[in-house]
Amino acid sequence: MVSDPAHPKVAADVAAFAFLEGAMQVLLVRRRYEPYESYWALPGGGLHPDETLEQAAERELREETGVSDVFMEQLATFSEQDRDPRGRVISCCYLALVDGGRVSLRPGSDAREAAWRPLEELLAEIDRGPVLAFDHDRILQYARRRLAYKLEYQNVAWSMLPERFTMSELRHVYEAGIGRAFEPNNFRRIALGWGVLAEAGERPTGGRPATIYRFAEREPRILAESARYRRAT
Amino acid sequence: MVSDPAHPKVAADVAAFAFLEGAMQVLLVRRRYEPYESYWALPGGGLHPDETLEQAAERELREETGVSDVFMEQLATFSEQDRDPRGRVISCCYLALVDGGRVSLRPGSDAREAAWRPLEELLAEIDRGPVLAFDHDRILQYARRRLAYKLEYQNVAWSMLPERFTMSELRHVYEAGIGRAFEPNNFRRIALGWGVLAEAGERPTGGRPATIYRFAEREPRILAESARYRRAT
DNA sequence: TGCTAATATCGTCACGAGGTCTATAAGTGG
DNA sequence: CCACTTATAGACCTCGTGACGATATTAGCA
Numbered sequence: 001m002v003s004d005p006a007h008p009k010v011a012a013d014v015a016a017f018a019f020l021e022g023a024m025q026v027l028l029v030r031r032r033y034e035p036y037e038s039y040w041a042l043p044g045g046g047l048h049p050d051e052t053l054e055q056a057a058e059r060e061l062r063e064e065t066g067v068s069d070v071f072m073e074q075l076a077t078f079s080e081q082d083r084d085p086r087g088r089v090i091s092c093c094y095l096a097l098v099d100g101g102r103v104s105l106r107p108g109s110d111a112r113e114a115a116w117r118p119l120e121e122l123l124a125e126i127d128r129g130p131v132l133a134f135d136h137d138r139i140l141q142y143a144r145r146r147l148a149y150k151l152e153y154q155n156v157a158w159s160m161l162p163e164r165f166t167m168s169e170l171r172h173v174y175e176a177g178i179g180r181a182f183e184p185n186n187f188r189r190i191a192l193g194w195g196v197l198a199e200a201g202e203r204p205t206g207g208r209p210a211t212i213y214r215f216a217e218r219e220p221r222i223l224a225e226s227a228r229y230r231r232a233t
Numbered sequence: 234m235v236s237d238p239a240h241p242k243v244a245a246d247v248a249a250f251a252f253l254e255g256a257m258q259v260l261l262v263r264r265r266y267e268p269y270e271s272y273w274a275l276p277g278g279g280l281h282p283d284e285t286l287e288q289a290a291e292r293e294l295r296e297e298t299g300v301s302d303v304f305m306e307q308l309a310t311f312s313e314q315d316r317d318p319r320g321r322v323i324s325c326c327y328l329a330l331v332d333g334g335r336v337s338l339r340p341g342s343d344a345r346e347a348a349w350r351p352l353e354e355l356l357a358e359i360d361r362g363p364v365l366a367f368d369h370d371r372i373l374q375y376a377r378r379r380l381a382y383k384l385e386y387q388n389v390a391w392s393m394l395p396e397r398f399t400m401s402e403l404r405h406v407y408e409a410g411i412g413r414a415f416e417p418n419n420f421r422r423i424a425l426g427w428g429v430l431a432e433a434g435e436r437p438t439g440g441r442p443a444t445i446y447r448f449a450e451r452e453p454r455i456l457a458e459s460a461r462y463r464r465a466t
Numbered sequence: 467t468g469c470t471a472a473t474a475t476c477g478t479c480a481c482g483a484g485g486t487c488t489a490t491a492a493g494t495g496g
Numbered sequence: 497c498c499a500c501t502t503a504t505a506g507a508c509c510t511c512g513t514g515a516c517g518a519t520a521t522t523a524g525c526a
Contacts, residue, residue: 007240008280010323047241049321053312077310077325079286088282090243092310168474185476186514193512207473208521400503419484421504426483440502441492 008088012056013044013136015075015093015143016067017177018100018116019160024147024176025100025116026140028132029064032112035085036133040117042140044091045110057094065114066106071097071159071220073150075143083135093139095146097159119144120179148178155196155223158215164200166210167191194223241321245289246277246369248308248326248376249300250352250410251333252393257352257380257409258333259373261365262297262344268318269366271345275373277324278343290327298347299339304330304392304453306383308376316368326372328379330392352377353412381411388429388456391448397433399443400424427456 016027028040043064047056054072062068075093083089100116107114123144126137150156157173171187191197198216202209249260261273276297280289287305295301308326316322333349340347356377359370383389390406404420424430431449435442 007242008282009240010243047312047323049241050314052314053310053323074309076307077286079280079325081283081285090280090286092312166474183514183516184474185516188475190513204522205473206523207471208475208519210474416485417503418505419486423484437493438502439494440500441490441504443503 008090009084010047010053011044011089011091012047012053012060013042013091013093013139014057014061014072014096015042015140016061016065016070016096016098017119017143017147017160018098018103019173019176020100020116022172022176024119024173026119026122026143027061027065027067027096027098027105028115028117029107029111030113030115031133032110038112039133040131041133042093042136043111043114044093053092054094057092057096061096064108064111066108067096067098067103070099070103071156075139075146078135078139080135091134091139093143095143095150097147097156099160099162101162119176151177153223154220155194155215155217156220158218164212164214166203166205166212168210170213196221196223241323242317243280243286244277244322244324245280245286245293246275246324246326246372247290247294247305247329248275248373249294249298249303249329249331250376250380250393251331251336251349252406252409253333253349255405255409257406258349259352259355259376260294260298260300260329260331260338261348261350262340263346263348264366265343265345272366273350273364274366275326275369276344276347277326286325287327290325290329294329297341297344299341300329300331300336303332303336304389308372308379311368311372313368324367324372326376328376328383330380330389332393332395334395352409384410386456387453388427388448389453391451397445397447399436399438399445401443403446429454429456 018025018027027043029043031037031039031041043061044057045060045064047053048059051059054074057072058068061070073095075095077090077092079090081088083091105114105116122131123141125131126141131137132140151174157170160173161169167188168184170191171182171184174187175181196216197213199211200214201212203212251258251260260276262276264270264272264274276294277290278293278297280286281292284292287307290305291301294303306328308328310323310325312323314321316324338347338349355364356374358364359374364370365373384407390403393406394402400421401417403424404415404417407420408414429449430446432444433447434445436445
């Protein structure tokens with residue numbers, strides 16, 4: 001497969017995250033073919049002529065894992081010459097946020113299997129040495145930083161939660177995505193201050209029942225302006 | 234110029250900003266050839282086989298405008314099928330910050346001329362209708378948002394200032410880049426609080442002389458953590 | 467029925483960042 | 497000597513938010 005260097009191969013890869021079993025998980029596929037045969041990798045593949053990069057990312061995610069209809073945002077484009085041993089491949093990477101309880105994994109033809117892997121464990125493993133195919137270790141680290149930032153900045157957590165959830169569940173998503181424990185009461189006060197949560201009943205918990213919330217608007221919205229050295233009168 | 238759709242043409246474009254004559258300016262080139270002949274556009278061009286996208290952005294900026302050795306950061310990749318009438322061209326766009334007093338413009342072979350254009354006026358013109366070639370109107374709007382965010386987030390203003398500057402000059406860069414007036418005393422207190430400014434003499438101003446500052450470190454650094462719902466003990 | 471444990475929710479305090487405003491310092495030109 | 501300009505400095509106040517304890521509501525159990 002020789003490629004005209006003026007027209008390199010272009011691909012889209014996806015770092016998809018979900019909150020499952022109390023931890024943040026990333027969606028990986030096991031490669032069926034060379035190169036990196038049997039390695040784990042981020043789902044992704046070549047751009048088709050009739051689609052945008054975002055459409056390619058959605059299609060590859062659907063084809064390789066069965067996951068569709070999720071929040072997606074462009075991350076960055078990676079263009080190092082040696083990132084693919086087959087030749088020049090430029091990869092535009094996307095961040096996807098998935099409600100893990102809503103989707104079921106169906107590995108596609110290019111993948112032996114698709115699976116959620118705990119993010120923290122995987123990142124710790126990567127710190128000790130290469131794990132994923134291609135430059136996907138680096139891409140995953142990049143995606144993780146963006147995930148943390150995105151959660152603090154916009155109300156995108158609804159993408160990773162069922163329709164109805166408790167304040168604890170919301171907090172757990174934030175704690176897992178940002179990688180830090182939060183004071184429950186402070187988190188609660190601030191989350192309610194966003195003005196995007198609506199009450200939707202109660203749920204027994206083994207202790208005092210928890211209020212159930214839903215997102216009043218399932219559209220991305222800036223949660224907090226960075227309010228530095230505000231304007232003069 | 235027919236292109237294999239599986240291997241589209243890949244280009245890098247640059248939105249370069251500088252603070253000149255009291256206003257934020259963006260660097261444009263006037264196109265010499267079709268399509269969009271004689272239109273103003275962002276500097277940019279096709280990726281060479283032996284370079285990364287960032288290297289291509291630097292090279293195109295240097296070749297078309299004479300500007301080199303500037304702060305550069307990837308913005309986003311645009312892949313709409315119809316963004317170039319010649320066929321499928323995917324453009325990876327970069328944000329560049331330039332010290333306008335340090336560089337001199339030298340238009341290259343692909344450009345009739347290169348010029349700084351006042352950002353606010355240009356954006357107002359864009360609001361009234363298409364102005365730049367291709368989808369560069371949209372890319373410029375995207376770049377402007379990133380510029381504002383970047384200034385608040387990291388100490389990248391040194392890229393747009395001479396070695397030595399006064400607090401007023403620094404504030405003017407922020408006001409022009411973010412598009413808002415700041416209370417001088419607040420700005421001063423907070424800028425000094427960053428801990429990255431060092432005093433370097435005085436300069437007469439027509440009133441009380443201004444303290445001259447320089448950046449103690451000319452490396453990107455986070456200025457303010459987003460401190461929301463901090464961790465529990 | 468009491469007691470404890472567990473979980474969620476609520477109230478309060480303190481501190482610091484940042485806004486507003488006023489005062490002072492140090493030049494220029496009448 | 498005074499008015500004017502520009503930069504710098506201090507005082508004060510509000511508000512967001514981190515820290516911590518108190519209260520509400522269930523289950524389990526003797």
